[in-house]
Amino acid sequence: MTTTLPAPPTIRRLTYADLPQVIAIERRSYPTPWSLAMFVLELSKPSGVCLAATGEDGAIAGYTICSRYDTVWHIMNVSVSPDRRRERIATKMLTDLFVRVDEPDPRFTLEVRRSNQGAIDLYTSLGFRGAGLRRRYYQDNGEDAVIMWRTPATLRGTLDDIPNAVDPLRQAG
Structure with missing residues (x-):
């Protein structure tokens, strides 16, 4: 018996009209979900890139929120509906994000739960490298966040262009 995956998603700009579906996915995905106001704020930033899969x-399968701060793009939220996970939707959204940020040598950063090995593996496969920790970052349980970066150096396999970088994924503990 062969299982067929759904067709690859279409990636497009996230709109205010998408927010009811986004909030529903957010609440099913996270112990401390973003509020509607947080999504509205991010969508209202002209320099941000907010995508829907x-x-x-036409139903939303996932979304990505990315904001620009000075010369760095901060990926703030990547989420896929629990019933659509493991279909490479997050990979497609992030790959599309990298193409949409049309500038030479863009720098991206994000935080991810230290225990979320699946997400860490995904980000690593896309050129991100761990470069530090934010201790007790997550409010729900006090878990540390791994700070990950995708830069010209990380794409070459080093952390040379990230000041004070220490790879927490290679440290003991």
Whole structure:
């Protein structure tokens, strides 16, 4: 018996009209979900890139929120509906994000739960490298966040262009 995956999602700009579906995914995905106001704020920033992945039926399968701060792009939220995970939707959204940020040598950063090995593996496969820790970053349980970067140096396999970088994924503990 062969299992067929749904068709690859369409990646497009996230809109205010998408927010009810986004909030529903957010609440199913996180112990401390973003509020509606947080999404509205991010969508209102002209320098941000907010993307939606939609299925053939037009339903939101995932979303990515990325804001620009000075010369760095901060990926603030990447989420896929629990019933659509493991379909490479997050990979497609992030790959599309990198293409949409049309500038030479862009620098991206994000935080990820230290225990979220699946997400760490995804980000590593896309050229991110761990470069530090934010101790007790997550409010729900006090878990540390791994700070990850995707820069010209990380794409070459080093942390040379990230000041004070220490790879927490290679440290003991």
